[in-house]
Amino acid sequence: MPLQETQQETLKETVENIVDRCQALFDDLDFTVVKEWKAANPGGKAIGFLPIYVPREIIHAAGMLPVGILGGGDQLEVIHGDAYYQSYICRIPRSTIELGLTGRLDSLDGMLFPSICDVIRNLSGMWQLLFKDKYVKYFDVPQTYRDDIAGTFYIHELQTLREDLAELAGREITDDDLRRSIAVYNENRATIEELYRLRAGLPWQAPTSELYLLLRAGMVLPVEEHTQLLRDYMVATSVEERPRRDNCRVVVNGVFCEQPPLGLIKSLEMAGCYVVDDDFLLVTRWLLDDVPTDGDPLDNLSKAFLHHSAATSAKYEPDKANKGRFLIDQVRNSGAEGVIFAAPSFCDPALLDRPMLQDALSRDDIPYTAFKYAENTGQLQAIREQAGTFADSIKLWSA
Amino acid sequence: MNKAATTAKTAPKVGPDVIKEPSMLKQKAMIDANFKLLATANEEGRKVSSTFVPGNLNELQMCFDLNCNFPEINALQNGMRKKSGRLIMEAERNGQSEDVCTYVKSDLGMIMQGNIGPTGDKLPDPDVLLLSYTGCFTFMKWFELVREKYDCETIMLHVPYQADGKITQNMRDYVVKQLKEEVIPTLERVSGVKFDIDRLRQYMVESAKAEDDLVWILQSAKNTPSPIDAFFGGVYYIGPIFTAFRGTEAATEYYRTLRGEIEQRLANGQGPVTPEGNFGKERFRLVVEGTPNYTNFREFWKMFYDEGAVVVASTYTKVGGVYDFGFRHDPDNPIESLADYCLGCYTNLSLPARIRMLTSYMEDYQADGLLVNSVKSCNSFSAGQLLMLREIEKRTGKPGAFIETDLVDPRYFSAANVKNRLESYFQMLEQKNATQAA
Ligand code: SF4
Ligand code: SF4
Numbered sequence: 098m099p100l101q102e103t104q105q106e107t108l109k110e111t112v113e114n115i116v117d118r119c120q121a122l123f124d125d126l127d128f129t130v131v132k133e134w135k136a137a138n139p140g141g142k143a144i145g146f147l148p149i150y151v152p153r154e155i156i157h158a159a160g161m162l163p164v165g166i167l168g169g170g171d172q173l174e175v176i177h178g179d180a181y182y183q184s185y186i187c188r189i190p191r192s193t194i195e196l197g198l199t200g201r202l203d204s205l206d207g208m209l210f211p212s213i214c215d216v217i218r219n220l221s222g223m224w225q226l227l228f229k230d231k232y233v234k235y236f237d238v239p240q241t242y243r244d245d246i247a248g249t250f251y252i253h254e255l256q257t258l259r260e261d262l263a264e265l266a267g268r269e270i271t272d273d274d275l276r277r278s279i280a281v282y283n284e285n286r287a288t289i290e291e292l293y294r295l296r297a298g299l300p301w302q303a304p305t306s307e308l309y310l311l312l313r314a315g316m317v318l319p320v321e322e323h324t325q326l327l328r329d330y331m332v333a334t335s336v337e338e339r340p341r342r343d344n345c346r347v348v349v350n351g352v353f354c355e356q357p358p359l360g361l362i363k364s365l366e367m368a369g370c371y372v373v374d375d376d377f378l379l380v381t382r383w384l385l386d387d388v389p390t391d392g393d394p395l396d397n398l399s400k401a402f403l404h405h406s407a408a409t410s411a412k413y414e415p416d417k418a419n420k421g422r423f424l425i426d427q428v429r430n431s432g433a434e435g436v437i438f439a440a441p442s443f444c445d446p447a448l449l450d451r452p453m454l455q456d457a458l459s460r461d462d463i464p465y466t467a468f469k470y471a472e473n474t475g476q477l478q479a480i481r482e483q484a485g486t487f488a489d490s491i492k493l494w495s496a
Numbered sequence: 497m498n499k500a501a502t503t504a505k506t507a508p509k510v511g512p513d514v515i516k517e518p519s520m521l522k523q524k525a526m527i528d529a530n531f532k533l534l535a536t537a538n539e540e541g542r543k544v545s546s547t548f549v550p551g552n553l554n555e556l557q558m559c560f561d562l563n564c565n566f567p568e569i570n571a572l573q574n575g576m577r578k579k580s581g582r583l584i585m586e587a588e589r590n591g592q593s594e595d596v597c598t599y600v601k602s603d604l605g606m607i608m609q610g611n612i613g614p615t616g617d618k619l620p621d622p623d624v625l626l627l628s629y630t631g632c633f634t635f636m637k638w639f640e641l642v643r644e645k646y647d648c649e650t651i652m653l654h655v656p657y658q659a660d661g662k663i664t665q666n667m668r669d670y671v672v673k674q675l676k677e678e679v680i681p682t683l684e685r686v687s688g689v690k691f692d693i694d695r696l697r698q699y700m701v702e703s704a705k706a707e708d709d710l711v712w713i714l715q716s717a718k719n720t721p722s723p724i725d726a727f728f729g730g731v732y733y734i735g736p737i738f739t740a741f742r743g744t745e746a747a748t749e750y751y752r753t754l755r756g757e758i759e760q761r762l763a764n765g766q767g768p769v770t771p772e773g774n775f776g777k778e779r780f781r782l783v784v785e786g787t788p789n790y791t792n793f794r795e796f797w798k799m800f801y802d803e804g805a806v807v808v809a810s811t812y813t814k815v816g817g818v819y820d821f822g823f824r825h826d827p828d829n830p831i832e833s834l835a836d837y838c839l840g841c842y843t844n845l846s847l848p849a850r851i852r853m854l855t856s857y858m859e860d861y862q863a864d865g866l867l868v869n870s871v872k873s874c875n876s877f878s879a880g881q882l883l884m885l886r887e888i889e890k891r892t893g894k895p896g897a898f899i900e901t902d903l904v905d906p907r908y909f910s911a912a913n914v915k916n917r918l919e920s921y922f923q924m925l926e927q928k929n930a931t932q933a934a
Contacts, residue, residue: 180882181880181882181883182879182882183870183872183878183881183882183900185595185872185878186875186878186879190879212657213633214633214875215632215633215634215875215876215879216875216879218633218657218659219847219875219876219879219880220879220880221659221846221847222659222846222847222848222849222850222880223847223880223883225846225847225848226847226848226851226883226887227883234659235657235659235660235846237656237657237659239654239670240629240636240652240654241652241654241674241678243677243678245673245677246670246673246674246677246678247654247670249669249670249673250656250666250667250669250670253666254666257666410637411633413629413636413640413652413654414640415650415652417640417643417644417650420640420644440593442595443595444595445595445596445597445633445634445637445875446633446637448592448593448595448596449592449593449596449597449600449634449637449638449640449641450637450640451591451593452590452591452592452641453640453641453644455591456644469593469595
């Protein structure tokens, strides 16, 4: 039913408001919203985590706020961080150190360093040395997938995290706490999937630059609030007529850790590419199905991790025949016409994976293009031109 | 670092051929024999595994009569023979990024060019890729990439990281279970040989003997003058035990011979053997963190011995096993000790643990300073080294220096830069030593 003009006006405002709010959260490198949450929740603790996956459910079950730390972007001037890293190491660890040393992460009571690569792994040790009064944990995940071997190991690791956080929280984390948190995150993941489906179907209605900001908001907001924000956005954008371009449809791959500048994401769209699937902020989409809310919660989290989680460069693929399958499925399921490989400079996991993924795409006749970026890449002209040429060539092939 | 700088073509010739002691000749014969074994393995029907140095399961693999190919060793040997540069470029021409580990690219380039090994012998197609995933994430990608080229099984042995500086029972149990339920059954299937734990025990008896001697050899550098160079010389000393020979009688014999030679040098008050003969007067004692550069190995070493700088301890000689804090392969608990071995390799240690280790080396070996050779290839080693350097300087009060090269990519070895940096460091150490003496 057509909405009244005034109603439309209100809803249009709402889209803008939502995106503006997300942009403000994205821009705020002082994590004010985390401080506000702590002020509103006396005694509440905030736990930071780096890409790509930690079980936020356990942090949430401890009554804590999980906070995604994704580097400093292109607005942070890195002064101290460069003194900790050689020029041939990617940028996210140095800007993360910068955030820490300049006090911007003081509101965090602990940091989790997931098992993603040697750089983040070693950063966990640096954090132990630099921030001695904070809880620091390297969160190891299995690279083998049998429940009776890897599962046993992983459940033990989950239990250790649970005990550590319980101690920090000063209270036990019960199975029921965990089940409730699993349900809350199931809802969040389902809502994000809905948003992804909306974008894949009508990418002009949910531009990727907006979707990205919405996901980023989920890195600092309480999960319940984030789920509501996503829903509000989908309602608001669905009633708004937004300009449709003659863009090609692409999947973006390789952006799972150091973040591309927002300008780069916008550039892709301006260059004629609708991003219809991606590997942004994988923590939000890592588990592919709902985690059961009955039974043993840690066992459920473990099984979800081992058997129903996203494929990414930081994860071992035991079956050679499946290498690249996840990406190809992303392409097929989203109706994409090609893949853009965007990897951070000096990122061994992404850059070593890329040739294998490219070969898999070639075997399936899926076109691709590839470039590198850094979180502070300022000159986007070359990338825009490359993406534009790629979009043109796809249109030419499909004509 | 000036990335364009290269000395590969213009490097000065450094003296006569390396002076060879009996242990060196013995090692050379062992390595050459292994390459020959590998060269004929496919046609003679012997099964071959490819595996990595850190966390290698040599004793276990021998239980299945497997011939072992070590891609890292091929890469470094190609580096020493100045072949790696073109292999790396071949891999880059075929889609590998210039940003990633050059060990991987050297190996892939070699496979692309017909898989002729460093000695000119053809390397075999592997029957199994044993991905012992210890201390380095790149290993996983490396074997995923190699797996694309072969139709063989890949075994993933996932070794958790010692993030809190200790091996937990959960980590050990996880590795043990993988060994018992995944690794051993797969090796049985691939090789057609039934696992015999007593055979494993017997190899471990040999391992422990060689490990005792290796530790004695490395710790001989606590003497002044040091009879060994524990980095440049150390690279040779770790050769057999880090590769296809740990657990063999040949390795036990090699280390016995080597120990004897060093005992003699010690008794004579001699310093290390260098490629140009005996080391002169010992002027500086260094601890080195990081890997060597292999493309300009002798030129690099010369920068040290020309100045009287001897390396008394290094972390590189611990990448394939840390033995100097008491660990030995244990025939009474063979599988558990394989797990502990894998978990304990140097790059599987946390940064604070690495700092503690280096600090103890600085003190126990009475070093004048710490040198970090940071290599572009290796995030596992390099990420965090600047903080390590500062922290160790703070704890020991001794000055450190930082240089940047690469393992096997000649484009990243700038002799002039490295030499300048080292010369000013040695000057600084000299002044400091003079002030202390005054
Ligand atoms: S960008 Fe890549 S190399 Fe850097 S920390 Fe992330 S995963 Fe590791
Ligand atoms: S990253 Fe380092 S440890 Fe890993 S394969 Fe390369 S050189 Fe070896």
